[in-house]
Amino acid sequence: MSNKTVVQATINGEEVEFLCETRQSLLEVLRDVLRLTGTKEGCNNGNCGACNVILEGVLVNSCLVLGVEVQGKSITTIEGIASPQGLHPLQQKFLEHAALQCGICTPGVLVSAKALLDRHPHPSEHEVRHWLAGNLCRCTGYDKIVHAILDAADVMSAEVTK
Amino acid sequence: MQAFEYIPATTVNEAIAILHQQGDQARLISGGTDLIVQLREGRRKPKIVVDIKRIPEVNQLSYNLIDGLTIGAAVPCYKLYGSAVIKETYPGLIDAASLIGGVQIQGRATLGGNLCNASPAADSIPALIAHNAIAVVAGMNGERHIPVQDFCTSPGRTQLEPDEMLVSIQVPAPRAHSYGAYLRFTPRNEMDIAVVGVGVWVALDDTRVVITAARIALGAVGPTPLFVNEAGASLVGQPIGSQAIEKAALIAQLAAKPITDMRGSAEQRRHLVAVLTRRALDSAIARASA
Ligand SMILES: Cc1cc2nc3c(=O)[nH]c(=O)nc-3n(C[C@H](O)[C@H](O)[C@H](O)COP(=O)(O)OP(=O)(O)OC[C@H]3O[C@@H](n4cnc5c(N)ncnc54)[C@H](O)[C@@H]3O)c2cc1C
Ligand code: FES
Ligand code: FES
Numbered sequence: 027m028s029n030k031t032v033v034q035a036t037i038n039g040e041e042v043e044f045l046c047e048t049r050q051s052l053l054e055v056l057r058d059v060l061r062l063t064g065t066k067e068g069c070n071n072g073n074c075g076a077c078n079v080i081l082e083g084v085l086v087n088s089c090l091v092l093g094v095e096v097q098g099k100s101i102t103t104i105e106g107i108a109s110p111q112g113l114h115p116l117q118q119k120f121l122e123h124a125a126l127q128c129g130i131c132t133p134g135v136l137v138s139a140k141a142l143l144d145r146h147p148h149p150s151e152h153e154v155r156h157w158l159a160g161n162l163c164r165c166t167g168y169d170k171i172v173h174a175i176l177d178a179a180d181v182m183s184a185e186v187t188k
Numbered sequence: 189m190q191a192f193e194y195i196p197a198t199t200v201n202e203a204i205a206i207l208h209q210q211g212d213q214a215r216l217i218s219g220g221t222d223l224i225v226q227l228r229e230g231r232r233k234p235k236i237v238v239d240i241k242r243i244p245e246v247n248q249l250s251y252n253l254i255d256g257l258t259i260g261a262a263v264p265c266y267k268l269y270g271s272a273v274i275k276e277t278y279p280g281l282i283d284a285a286s287l288i289g290g291v292q293i294q295g296r297a298t299l300g301g302n303l304c305n306a307s308p309a310a311d312s313i314p315a316l317i318a319h320n321a322i323a324v325v326a327g328m329n330g331e332r333h334i335p336v337q338d339f340c341t342s343p344g345r346t347q348l349e350p351d352e353m354l355v356s357i358q359v360p361a362p363r364a365h366s367y368g369a370y371l372r373f374t375p376r377n378e379m380d381i382a383v384v385g386v387g388v389w390v391a392l393d394d395t396r397v398v399i400t401a402a403r404i405a406l407g408a409v410g411p412t413p414l415f416v417n418e419a420g421a422s423l424v425g426q427p428i429g430s431q432a433i434e435k436a437a438l439i440a441q442l443a444a445k446p447i448t449d450m451r452g453s454a455e456q457r458r459h460l461v462a463v464l465t466r467r468a469l470d471s472a473i474a475r476a477s478a
Contacts, residue, residue: 031194048193048194073379075292078292085295086296087221092217092237095241097196159377160378
């Protein structure tokens with residue numbers, strides 16, 4: 027009985043093939059096998075959101091997905107948010123608003139925010155706060171994060187209508 | 189996490205055959221939001237994990253006026269509130285599905301997994317019971333139907349035999365002027381476990397002033413989610429209004445068997461049952477009268 031399995035998936039638009047143990051989470055695969063260490067581990071049990079990635083267009087905790095479950099699936103991690111042209115508006119606004127301190131929660135928050143704006147391009151403040159309920163931040167008190175996201179949403183819709 | 193073999197099953201029969209051969213050495217995975225935590229903590233140690241998400245039947249999500257709603261066992265919560273017709277027809281189920289964890293949990297977590305995990309505090313189960321839902325179960329001897337109100341037998345245990353799996357949950361088509369509601373109390377609005385949960389469902393007559401049928405179920409006040417038949421029955425034939433609601437809330441409160449634990453005392457829970465039953469009934473009646 028071999029517990030190592032070959033898995034093919036598309037990560038940040040690139041087709042990859044990796045070998046993983048069935049018991050490895052997607053989070054472990056990303057960090058330890060593929061060396062995509064932007065995705066962070068906080069709680070490892072679904073509560074903090076530091077490990078959030080977008081799987082087939084849906085926001086998930088990568089610590090609650092097995093590596094073997096993503097066979098044939100497409101995943102966006104924090105490494106896939108910026109474009110060759112530069113930072114994503116969310117990243118830009120996080121810098122401008124100083125929406126981070128230690129930064130451990132930031133990749134997960136950015137991925138959550140990206141998933142939110144993909145689905146709801148004009149969220150209310152309440153919607154942003156509700157959507158981020160599964161992202162814990164020990165440092166910022168959330169206010170700057172929420173305003174950076176609202177500001178990014180404004181900038182992005184202005185770009186679309188330009 | 190200990191090592192295990194991972195089998196992505198593609199048919200119901202394949203999954204059942206593995207369960208039949210392996211007994212409690214095998215465990216199904218749907219969204220994995222309970223199971224992966226349990227594996228990591230060593231609370232479950234299966235040799236084989238069978239993924240059901242590639243089986244067509246468990247991915248069904250369909251609604252029509254005759255058969256009602258079919259929720260495949262592997263349909264994640266976000267798909268329920270992603271459907272306009274389900275949102276409109278079964279807001280009481282949406283109340284529960286949109287409370288399970290946060291959005292990223294709802295991207296994976298299923299009502300099927302919530303039911304099979306059989307936590308006394310599971311949010312979807314009182315709502316499903318209130319809607320009179322049926323669990324469609326497949327095993328070596330074919331299919332059987334178990335009312336959700338009888339499905340859980342003790343914390344973490346269900347009526348499922350070791351070689352049976354849940355295929356789908358069937359929710360009856362709504363009668364005219366009928367709606368459900370689910371409310372829970374938690375210290376934090378999101379990402380918390382219910383101290384008490386209350387699911388209700390109410391049908392009104394054509395004038396929308398008399399209650400013709402009602403069902404009430406409670407969560408986190410007993411070893412399993414609790415269907416309180418008498419509470420719903422007390423509302424039948426009554427005009428909508430605080431008197432009837434008050435009485436039903438009192439009956440629900442008397443039926444609750446809460447314990448004291450880190451989340452709340454038995455006394456607080458008993459109090460909450462009455463408050464939440466009242467509010468959930470108000471909400472369902474408001475929906476049905478609109
Ligand atoms: C951070 C966090 C927050 C949470 N918040 C809530 C909450 O607010 N409310 C709440 O109720 N729950 C909550 N949960 C628990 C969990 O998310 C839910 O119970 C969820 O609905 C489980 O569904 P799943 O598909 O992930 O189940 P899985 O983990 O895949 O399965 C759960 C159990 O059921 C068995 N099983 C799965 N499918 C079948 C089947 N078809 N037939 C037979 N057995 C089966 C599995 O073997 C396993 O034992 C939370 C969990 C986390 C990690
Ligand atoms: S590490 Fe996955 S949610 Fe905390
Ligand atoms: S910036 Fe430190 S946890 Fe959020």
